[in-house]
Amino acid sequence: MTDAASPTPAAPGYYERHIFFCLNERPNGEDCCALHGAKAGFDHCKRAVKAAGLAGQGQVRVNKAGCLDRCSAAPVCVVYPEGVWYSFIDEADIDEIVESHLKHGRIVERLLIPPTMGR
Numbered sequence: 001m002t003d004a005a006s007p008t009p010a011a012p013g014y015y016e017r018h019i020f021f022c023l024n025e026r027p028n029g030e031d032c033c034a035l036h037g038a039k040a041g042f043d044h045c046k047r048a049v050k051a052a053g054l055a056g057q058g059q060v061r062v063n064k065a066g067c068l069d070r071c072s073a074a075p076v077c078v079v080y081p082e083g084v085w086y087s088f089i090d091e092a093d094i095d096e097i098v099e100s101h102l103k104h105g106r107i108v109e110r111l112l113i114p115p116t117m118g119r
């Protein structure tokens, strides 16, 4: 029986880290992550995580997302549980996020999105 006043213990996460890539595409031609190489970054991240042996339960999951409302920094991705937001340009940036953050938990400072950048 649980004491109602006791804090709920944290449930173990299924993944150690989860990275979401905005792949949003606006049909009206407005700026969006899809126009800035988001899909290529997502595809590369999937490959890199798998190649590094990081994919799967207890490790890392790479997922697509719709608009994350930080479009002015496009293309964007976010890593949980830390809630760290990145913008990237090329495969080398993705490789650094995989190796540094997803593998070792070290934030890649140079790719961080400034906290005030929104839509």
Ligand code: FES
Pocket (backbone or CB within 6 Å): 022, 023, 024, 025, 031, 032, 033, 034, 066, 067, 068, 069, 070, 071, 074, 076
């Ligand atoms: S279109 Fe990617 S964050 Fe909005």
